[in-house]
Amino acid sequence: MPEGHTIHSAARRHRRILVGYSICVSSPQGRFSKEALKLNGNICMGVEAYGKHLVYEFCNNEFLHVHLGLFGSIRVHEYPASDPRDTVRVRLAGNYHAIDIIGPTICEIYKKVEVEHLISRIGPDPLRDNVDPEQVFTRISKSRSSIGKLLMDQSVISGIGNIYRTEILWRQSIHPHTPGRELTRSQFQRLWYDIILLLNIGVKRNAIVTTEDQVNDYKKSKENLNVFAKSSCPRCDSDIVQIDINGRRAYVCDSCQTLNS
DNA sequence: AGAGTTGTTCAAGC
DNA sequence: AGCTTGAACAACTC
Numbered sequence: 001m002p003e004g005h006t007i008h009s010a011a012r013r014h015r016r017i018l019v020g021y022s023i024c025v026s027s028p029q030g031r032f033s034k035e036a037l038k039l040n041g042n043i044c045m046g047v048e049a050y051g052k053h054l055v056y057e058f059c060n061n062e063f064l065h066v067h068l069g070l071f072g073s074i075r076v077h078e079y080p081a082s083d084p085r086d087t088v089r090v091r092l093a094g095n096y097h098a099i100d101i102i103g104p105t106i107c108e109i110y111k112k113v114e115v116e117h118l119i120s121r122i123g124p125d126p127l128r129d130n131v132d133p134e135q136v137f138t139r140i141s142k143s144r145s146s147i148g149k150l151l152m153d154q155s156v157i158s159g160i161g162n163i164y165r166t167e168i169l170w171r172q173s174i175h176p177h178t179p180g181r182e183l184t185r186s187q188f189q190r191l192w193y194d195i196i197l198l199l200n201i202g203v204k205r206n207a208i209v210t211t212e213d214q215v216n217d218y219k220k221s222k223e224n225l226n227v228f229a230k231s232s233c234p235r236c237d238s239d240i241v242q243i244d245i246n247g248r249r250a251y252v253c254d255s256c257q258t259l260n261s
Numbered sequence: 262a263g264a265g266t267t268g269t270t271c272a273a274g275c
Numbered sequence: 276a277g278c279t280t281g282a283a284c285a286a287c288t289c
Binding site for chain 3: 068069070071072073087102103104105143144145149246247
């Protein structure tokens with residue numbers, strides 16, 4: 001689940017459910033974090049997404065920092081809610097809904113200083129206001145690492161995951177092995193605006209959609225993608241090649257996506 | 262049953 | 276210093 005747009009969708013939804021009158025309850029039988037117990041009874045003041053990180057703000061300068069990692073997920077229940085399954089770490093209880101945070105890699109209490117540190121250590125999140133793309137281009141254009149690796153480096157730019165990486169590079173006809181320092185300014189600009197376009201569509205639809213039309217069936221979600229997990233290129237019909245980038249699978253059309261040199 | 266997966270961090274080494 | 280690799284962690288699907 002957890003690509004950047006999903007987290008922003010969650011923050012938007014959770015804000016409506018929790019802010020103002022809500023309290024936070026640790027899961028009674030799950031492997032809940034002891035720290036989350038401290039939040040019990042606290043009023044939720046706000047929810048923000050930064051890249052793939054979720055930050056819930058509570059009274060008394062307490063924040064709940066959540067990162068879902070690869071396997072984590074979130075479920076929203078209407079009341080009466082069933083008992084949390086045993087992988088629930090924390091249940092956030094609003095007046096009408098309970099939100100279960102399931103199997104996150106990070107679930108901990110922060111003070112404001114730690115939230116600020118988190119925000120400063122991750123790269124610009126293209127879905128937030130007042131971000132500076134120049135900061136991202138500077139990092140990329142100085143690096144000999146590949147654009148495929150850099151796009152998923154959350155300290156360079158935050159929010160892009162494995163599927164968006166493949167789809168965005170294909171849409172811009174850039175080969176993932178292209179060294180960052182060889183990316184031209186205009187290539188970067190097109191990349192940046194396509195990222196914003198696609199992530200915003202993702203937030204709106206709560207699904208990864210990089211094609212023109214959207215199929216609204218979760219089971220058929222692959223039909224909303226161009227090259228990820230595909231075998232032939234929708235543009236030129238060539239074979240799609242699978243490559244490994246830092247242990248994650250990426251898909252490339254060798255005839256559409258070229259190296260600059 | 263077991264492989265596969267929309268992720269990150271850390272340490273160690275080049 | 277920048278970059279890479281490997282391991283550890285997490286839960287669920289088909």
